[in-house]
Amino acid sequence: xxxxxxxxxxxxxxxxxxxxxxxxxxxxxxxxxxxxxxxxxxxxxxxxxxxxxxxxxxxxxxxxxxxxxxxxxxxxxxxxxxxxxxxxxxxxxxxxxxxxxxxxxxxxxxxxxxxxxxxxxxxxxxxxxxxxxxxxxxxxxxxxxxxxxxxxxxxxxxxxxxxxxxxxxxxxxxxxxxxxxxxxxxxxxxxxxxxxxxxxxxxxxxxxxxxxxxxxxxxxxxxxxxxxxxxxxxxxxxxxxxxxxxxxxxxxxxxxxxxxxxxxxxxxxxxxxxxxxxxxxxxxxxxxxxxxxxxxxxxxxxxxxxxxxxxxxxxxxxxxxxxxxxxxxxxxxxxxxxxxxxxxxxxxxxxxxxxxxxxxxxxxxxxxxxxxxxxxxxxxxxxxxx
Numbered sequence: 429x430x431x432x433x434x435x436x437x438x439x440x441x442x443x444x445x446x447x448x449x450x451x452x453x454x455x456x457x458x459x460x461x462x463x464x465x466x467x468x469x470x471x472x473x474x475x476x477x478x479x480x481x482x483x484x485x486x487x488x489x490x491x492x493x494x495x496x497x498x499x500x501x502x503x504x505x506x507x508x509x510x511x512x513x514x515x516x517x518x519x520x521x522x523x524x525x526x527x528x529x530x531x532x533x534x535x536x537x538x539x540x541x542x543x544x545x546x547x548x549x550x551x552x553x554x555x556x557x558x559x560x561x562x563x564x565x566x567x568x569x570x571x572x573x574x575x576x577x578x579x580x581x582x583x584x585x586x587x588x589x590x591x592x593x594x595x596x597x598x599x600x601x602x603x604x605x606x607x608x609x610x611x612x613x614x615x616x617x618x619x620x621x622x623x624x625x626x627x628x629x630x631x632x633x634x635x636x637x638x639x640x641x642x643x644x645x646x647x648x649x650x651x652x653x654x655x656x657x658x659x660x661x662x663x664x665x666x667x668x669x670x671x672x673x674x675x676x677x678x679x680x681x682x683x684x685x686x687x688x689x690x691x692x693x694x695x696x697x698x699x700x701x702x703x704x705x706x707x708x709x710x711x712x713x714x715x716x717x718x719x720x721x722x723x724x725x726x727x728x729x730x731x732x733x734x735x736x737x738x739x740x741x742x743x744x745x746x747x748x749x750x751x752x753x754x755x756x757x758x759x760x761x762x763x764x765x766x767x768x769x770x771x772x773x774x775x776x777x778x779x780x781x782x783x784x785x786x787x788x789x790x791x792x793x794x795x796x797x798x799x800x801x802x803x804x805x806x807x808x809x810x811x812x813x814x
């Protein structure tokens with residue numbers, strides 16, 4: 429095709445094709461694209477060590493090769509970390525190989541003629557899952573413990589450390605809006621799509637407040653607040669989620685948002701600045717996920733015994749689970765919890781711990797009441813048809 433093109437059109441074609449490839453990569457978050465590139469480089473080295481064409485054109489059945497690749501990833505020989513990995517990682521590596529094939533228009537070698545992942549691979553992944561250790565999940569943090577964190581970050585903040593003050597505000601923001609770390613602070617482990625000043629809305633009744641221009645008194649008069657989704661995970665672009673005042677002075681989504689806005693205004697922040705930014709020595713810095721985790725664990729070390737928690741139980745990820753648990757115990761149904769948390773499946777249930785005492789408080793009584801029943805007798809067997 430290129431040979432028949434005029435020279436100038438051939439150069440334009442190649443330039444556009446490079447841009448298209450960049451656009452395809454931009455269809456996923458930067459971290460995912462970078463990981464897929466590294467997996468492909470690992471695949472090239474693996475195939476080169478076996479003197480096999482990485483595009484598998486000479487293989488009638490590529491599945492055994494993919495299986496050996498997956499196993500060496502599992503053992504750590506080919507994993508990017510160099511250490512043994514859990515079951516989902518070999519599956520992700522092989523998926524990345526298949527997607528690279530598909531991206532250039534080649535057939536995905538993982539798939540059979542029905543378009544399903546080959547049985548041999550799925551059974552191999554299944555065997556890995558059976559030998560994985562039990563999953564570790566962060567636990568939700570009771571609201572009373574978050575109050576301790578806020579008190580430490582503000583009232584006990586005798587040096588007026590901006591980082592501590594920001595941690596105090598961010599924990600309430602994440603709790604009320606059920607946010608992932610990469611949405612409310614900088615996280616290297618989570619896709620970083622932070623909410624920004626321009627994503628925030630404040631309202632007095634139905635009237636929208638200009639958060640950059642209106643007097644401070646009007647901000648404090650706000651009765652509700654909103655966050656607008658742009659590139660956040662599982663959010664519909666342009667969709668808005670909001671909260672009214674909680675009735676508490678500090679533990680309130682509206683007053684939390686106001687405090688963040690005032691901090692930004694006092695430092696002449698641009699509208700696109702992440703909410704987690706603080707100004708230190710005339711330079712904007714982002715509060716990080718490890719800093720949030722450190723503040724939380726410090727207070728868990730002091731007060732956690734009252735709530736059945738130790739520092740290792742929680743992290744910055746706990747705040748999303750904390751908000752979901754609070755909604756559950758507040759009598760909010762699962763469908764509305766999924767709506768607020770932008771869960772599109774029942775994965776939400778992984779965040780809700782059945783050992784929370786209020787959840788199981790009435791279980792035995794309910795089972796006594798619900799377990800008292802009589803089964804209807806089976807219908808008599810009918811004679812066979814003539």
